[in-house]
Amino acid sequence: MPNYLVINGTVTEEEKAVISVLDHGFLYGDGLFTTIRVEAGRPLWFDDHWQRLCQQATVMHMPIPWEKKEVLNWLLAGLKANGLVDAYVRVTVSRGQGPLGLDFSQCKLPNCIVYSKPLPAHIEERQKMGIKAGILSGRHWGKLWPGAGLKSLNFLNQVLAFPEMNSKGWQEGVYLTSTDHVAEGTVSNIFWFKDGILFTPSLETGILNGIMRQKVIEMARMQGITIQAGLYYQEALLQADEIFITNSISEIVPIVELNGQSIGKGVRGDLVQRLLLELKNFKKNC
Amino acid sequence: MPNYLVINGTVTEEEKAVISVLDHGFLYGDGLFTTIRVEAGRPLWFDDHWQRLCQQATVMHMPIPWEKKEVLNWLLAGLKANGLVDAYVRVTVSRGQGPLGLDFSQCKLPNCIVYSKPLPAHIEERQKMGIKAGILSGRHWGKLWPGAGLKSLNFLNQVLAFPEMNSKGWQEGVYLTSTDHVAEGTVSNIFWFKDGILFTPSLETGILNGIMRQKVIEMARMQGITIQAGLYYQEALLQADEIFITNSISEIVPIVELNGQSIGKGVRGDLVQRLLLELKNFKKNC
Known part of the structure; x- marks a missing residue:
């Protein structure tokens, strides 16, 4: 069974999940992430993770265009697609596509990628x-x-x-x-x-x-x-x-x-x- | 006219140029680049740029699978596609796709992206x-x-x-x-x-x-x-x-x-x- 990711709300097969090579996340590592533990379908402390991500995005002058609830729904959609109830989830937010250079003012739209996979067996x-x-x-x-x-x-x-x-x-x-x-x-x-x-x-x-x-x-x-x-x-x-x-x-x-x-x-x-x-x-x- | 990039030797329209979201270059900024000035179709000091890239790749335990001449040809193909004789070129080499995590041993193949654009007007x-x-x-x-x-x-x-x-x-x-x-x-x-x-x-x-x-x-x-x-x-x-x-x-x-x-x-x-x-x-x- 293929694994699925969620890119800006769209559930996508892992092998087909791509991003522009002009995304500043790829060009400059210009983005953020957080990793969330899911137990019995419940993402633990999602609010804390989301709040920190938004705070750090502010430090980076990267306006987050999504509501917390929206991203939570994407996370849950990814879990469902992968048939997971306990999971390791990584939420990545990258600056988005723009011209080469440090000036990110023309990167209009961040990208959000939600990965999920089973919790590591060794924990x-x-x-x-x-x-x-x-x-x-x-x-x-x-x-x-x-x-x-x-x-x-x-x-x-x-x-x-x-x-x-x-x-x-x-x-x-x-x-x-x-x-x-x-x-x-x-x-x-x-x-x-x-x-x-x-x-x-x-x-x-x-x-x-x-x-x-x-x-x-x-x-x-x-x-x-x-x-x-x-x-x-x-x-x-x-x-x-x-x-x-x-x-x-x-x-x-x-x-x-x-x-x-x-x-x-x-x-x-x-x-x-x-x-x-x-x-x-x-x-x-x- | 669209701008073109060269991804692992394939000339690709900029807007269609994508990379896996599981490329460690995107996940961790795990990759290298160099920027090269091209004058009258000639990439200046290409050998020095290539040599440094390979040296730094060794530091990163990232075996480079391409010959110098191959990447030079990709660069020239990109210039041709974009109709450029004087240019700003960025050669990016990323770790490649692999499972989440710091262990890059399962990232089998780096990706090489060659961008070219006109030299900035203000130089x-x-x-x-x-x-x-x-x-x-x-x-x-x-x-x-x-x-x-x-x-x-x-x-x-x-x-x-x-x-x-x-x-x-x-x-x-x-x-x-x-x-x-x-x-x-x-x-x-x-x-x-x-x-x-x-x-x-x-x-x-x-x-x-x-x-x-x-x-x-x-x-x-x-x-x-x-x-x-x-x-x-x-x-x-x-x-x-x-x-x-x-x-x-x-x-x-x-x-x-x-x-x-x-x-x-x-x-x-x-x-x-x-x-x-x-x-x-x-x-x-x-």
């Missing part, structure tokens, strides 16, 4: 067993560049990190900033527990304000856990009791080994387990 | 009268990120610089690095003369090794001009006798005003004029 195992990760040799592009914190189509840094992760047997790589502070993973935010306190890099580092990051902070607060978002060096990670990463698809995944060194007891810790349990309740109301 | 006037430029508020993404120096499809920094340039009446914006050193323009390298010496940021800053940058250095050496490539602060620019930018399309363009301050006498200087004259001879043998 539950990773949530339970944890993953190996390490500090990447390449650095985070930094808070001073205007695209900092945007979930944009400029993802080459992450693409080029993949061979390093792969060769070292890491399932995720973690960037430091140019000032040696812990930033984020290639496709995740990072958290760690030390003496019962939950630490995470602050947005000041230039990282993405991940939806799952926001939800974990919210959950931790509800549980009375003290949270400190700040500027931390990698030593803090290596001395942590428990480390985990977050993203909207994999939700919460423990890191049990960092740079070849066991974290805590080298297995999923109790505090991460507690957050994963709490998440199940938390999702009921999302 | 000669700018070469003569100079342009206004300024230091951008956003910083260069830095030498520590793995994509540093690649002419990749990750061009969002430059896209986001455009509104600033536009609002300030600048025709070019110049980045500083995170360590405050002069780096490069949004679409150019930068040079300046002070007391007869030619200065330019070194590649160590993470800038593109522009083809025209290389040619200007070569020409200056032939003329016995002392060249210093290094790490410089913006004060060096503001105290320069003459400043100019280089790129393969506009070649050599003087900056006569920087951050609202006149440079030298506020008109094109003698040394830049000499380089422009010399370039005419130099191009005969390229």
Whole structure:
């Protein structure tokens, strides 16, 4: 059975889904995306994803011509076409077609592409067993560049990190900033527990304000856990009791080994387990 | 008359020129490009452009499946279809189609797109009268990120610089690095003369090794001009006798005003004029 995408509301076979080579999304990586987890037909925190996409589009001077409900309907149409009830969904918004050059004022109409596919099979195992990760040799592009914190189509840094992760047997790589502070993973935010306190890099580092990051902070607060978002060096990670990463698809995944060194007891810790349990309740109301 | 592009050797009407939305060039800005000036049907320094593209593709683990001559023929076919003898040409090579995700090992075949259009009308006037430029508020993404120096499809920094340039009446914006050193323009390298010496940021800053940058250095050496490539602060620019930018399309363009301050006498200087004259001879043998 072919897989289907939804392009500007039109359900299209994946193999026939095309875009102009003059779309600035292709020419310059000039666009945004977000990835959404779907459970039992329900896109989790769709409103948050949509709101962040619209906020970031404003930063990029890219007026979004669609209503939230419209795009949600496209998402649901894609799920239906693919016969999916649990899914990984990527919503991409690109600048649209225009003449070559940095001046995007003649790009009149953004394009919206909604992809959906089954959730990766390895998520539950990773949530339970944890993953190996390490500090990447390449650095985070930094808070001073205007695209900092945007979930944009400029993802080459992450693409080029993949061979390093792969060769070292890491399932995720973690960037430091140019000032040696812990930033984020290639496709995740990072958290760690030390003496019962939950630490995470602050947005000041230039990282993405991940939806799952926001939800974990919210959950931790509800549980009375003290949270400190700040500027931390990698030593803090290596001395942590428990480390985990977050993203909207994999939700919460423990890191049990960092740079070849066991974290805590080298297995999923109790505090991460507690957050994963709490998440199940938390999702009921999302 | 429609404009034509050449996609993997097939001449295609611009309006019908499309690419898969699953091309990693679109999904992640995972691709490269180069821009080539064509004069009287002759692509200038095509070999240098091709060689750099192939070198950068190697850095990206992206095997190029075409011969140089093949792509040159595509370029010439595009010029013919568009009836152009003088032209701006962009050769784009994208990773190709593959499953979502950072792992590009299943992207089997890159795509090559050759665009051509007339040279911008304003080049000669700018070469003569100079342009206004300024230091951008956003910083260069830095030498520590793995994509540093690649002419990749990750061009969002430059896209986001455009509104600033536009609002300030600048025709070019110049980045500083995170360590405050002069780096490069949004679409150019930068040079300046002070007391007869030619200065330019070194590649160590993470800038593109522009083809025209290389040619200007070569020409200056032939003329016995002392060249210093290094790490410089913006004060060096503001105290320069003459400043100019280089790129393969506009070649050599003087900056006569920087951050609202006149440079030298506020008109094109003698040394830049000499380089422009010399370039005419130099191009005969390229």
